[in-house]
Amino acid sequence: MKHSLEKDKIKILLLEGLHQSSVEVFQREGYSNIEYHKSSLVGNELNEAIKDAHFIGIRSRTQLTSEVISQAEKLIGIGCFCIGTNQVDLDAAANAGIPVFNAPFSNTRSVAELVIGEIIMLMRGIPERNAKAHRGEWLKSAVGSHEIRGKTLGIIGYGHIGTQLGIMAETLGMNVTFYDTEDKLPLGNAKQVSKLPELLAQADVVSLHVPETAQTKNMISTNEFSMMKPNCKFINASRGTVVDIPALAKAIESKHLAGAAIDVFPIEPKSNNDEFSSPLREFDNVILSPHVGGSTMEAQQNIGIEVAGKLVKYSDNGSTVTAVNFPDVSLSSHTGRSRLLHIHINKPGILIQINQAFSDKGINIAAQHLQTKGDIGYVVMEVDTIQADNALEQLKLIEGTIRARVLY
Ligand SMILES: NC(=O)C1=CN([C@@H]2O[C@H](COP(=O)(O)OP(=O)(O)OC[C@H]3O[C@@H](n4cnc5c(N)ncnc54)[C@H](O)[C@@H]3O)[C@@H](O)[C@H]2O)C=CC1
Numbered sequence: 001m002k003h004s005l006e007k008d009k010i011k012i013l014l015l016e017g018l019h020q021s022s023v024e025v026f027q028r029e030g031y032s033n034i035e036y037h038k039s040s041l042v043g044n045e046l047n048e049a050i051k052d053a054h055f056i057g058i059r060s061r062t063q064l065t066s067e068v069i070s071q072a073e074k075l076i077g078i079g080c081f082c083i084g085t086n087q088v089d090l091d092a093a094a095n096a097g098i099p100v101f102n103a104p105f106s107n108t109r110s111v112a113e114l115v116i117g118e119i120i121m122l123m124r125g126i127p128e129r130n131a132k133a134h135r136g137e138w139l140k141s142a143v144g145s146h147e148i149r150g151k152t153l154g155i156i157g158y159g160h161i162g163t164q165l166g167i168m169a170e171t172l173g174m175n176v177t178f179y180d181t182e183d184k185l186p187l188g189n190a191k192q193v194s195k196l197p198e199l200l201a202q203a204d205v206v207s208l209h210v211p212e213t214a215q216t217k218n219m220i221s222t223n224e225f226s227m228m229k230p231n232c233k234f235i236n237a238s239r240g241t242v243v244d245i246p247a248l249a250k251a252i253e254s255k256h257l258a259g260a261a262i263d264v265f266p267i268e269p270k271s272n273n274d275e276f277s278s279p280l281r282e283f284d285n286v287i288l289s290p291h292v293g294g295s296t297m298e299a300q301q302n303i304g305i306e307v308a309g310k311l312v313k314y315s316d317n318g319s320t321v322t323a324v325n326f327p328d329v330s331l332s333s334h335t336g337r338s339r340l341l342h343i344h345i346n347k348p349g350i351l352i353q354i355n356q357a358f359s360d361k362g363i364n365i366a367a368q369h370l371q372t373k374g375d376i377g378y379v380v381m382e383v384d385t386i387q388a389d390n391a392l393e394q395l396k397l398i399e400g401t402i403r404a405r406v407l408y
Pocket residue numbers: 083084104107108111156157158159160161162179180181182209210211212213215216237238239263264291292293294295
């Protein structure tokens with residue numbers, strides 16, 4: 001069968017120590033040209049490695065900016081082996097004809113479980129007692145220690161993580177209030193409030209589970225901390241940019257907040273060998289974790305299988321189901337004919353041009369799918385294999401073409 005590239009020529013670049021399950025999926029599907037790195041790459045090292053890569057797999061550290069993407073001339077697909085995709089310039093990727101995939105569910109339970117543990121630790125004042133004990137001090141006292149039963153958890157962002165957290169918190173006897181920009185079905189006895197200040201005024205513990213967007217940048221700052229109840233506990237396992245860290249440090253220092261657990265930071269070390277700097281390091285009552293909310297073996301294994309599977313399906317069949325920046329086309333495997341992909345600027349008349357060009361050259365289209373999203377149009381076609389080369393040539397001539405290629 002005719003295709004643009006043999007599988008063993010397709011370079012898969014995997015960064016940030018992805019779980020071996022991802023490697024196994026690629027190998028099982030015949031992709032043997034895998035370059036695997038345990039950590040993230042930056043600068044020239046990243047540009048060098050990505051230059052001849054067809055697919056790249058990353059987690060949250062690697063920054064795929066428009067500059068990096070523009071260097072990656074052969075890149076045809078990006079896999080974020082996590083939920084967040086803010087580390088990728090999604091528009092730049094789409095405009096270069098590159099779909100970006102992620103794993104929207106696989107690590108959500110892990111985050112919710114960690115937060116439950118942190119709620120209990122913070123409500124009992126364990127972080128400072130633990131820190132003191134490490135220094136040889138003994139703080140045996142019930143002062144400031146509370147059961148979580150009957151207390152109110154305020155969840156900001158009631159999505160996959162927020163909902164699971166809410167259910168678990170309720171089973172432990174907490175009351176759950178949430179704030180979300182969308183109207184959400186409350187699970188269990190949770191109650192949605194329409195304004196953030198309402199949640200802040202009620203909650204004994206506030207936990208953030210929103211994505212990084214322009215609207216969520218510094219959404220919790222001095223004003224919001226001042227609206228929280230005295231001795232409130234604060235948790236952020238979403239994205240570092242959502243919280244104004246100096247404002248949080250002040251709220252802890254003034255003892256308005258009685259503790260916090262922070263898993264994500266505006267600037268995170270690039271590798272485990274780099275120093276972690278934060279004004280929060282000095283506070284015993286702040287749990288600091290190195291962005292490990294989703295880092296469990298269970299989650300990483302599932303993510304590896306999920307995202308590698310999506311990249312393989314795109315490479316083999318052109319399927320873009322759940323791509324975050326691309327037209328969504330669901331395609332099964334194909335046999336007996338050649339499948340061609342055509343990614344183009346979304347403007348009227350492209351399909352007519354393709355069909356006219358094929359008809360002029362006597363190329364019979366056996367199947368055709370078109371889907372568009374924003375500025376991008378995506379057409380998948382099947383033709384007799386003997387006509388695949390000719391069809392590809394015609395596709396490349398269409399004005400507005402971003403990419404065209406023949407699949408297996
Ligand atoms: N610490 C870690 O290791 C991990 C962190 N995350 C972070 O957690 C975030 C949330 O994950 P999911 O629950 O799976 O996402 P999700 O997309 O299911 O839920 C996010 C919710 O936030 C709401 N939202 C968006 N903007 C808002 C705003 N301005 N105010 C209030 N609500 C708003 C949305 O409507 C949605 O209901 C991810 O975007 C990611 O950044 C995710 C996994 C692991």
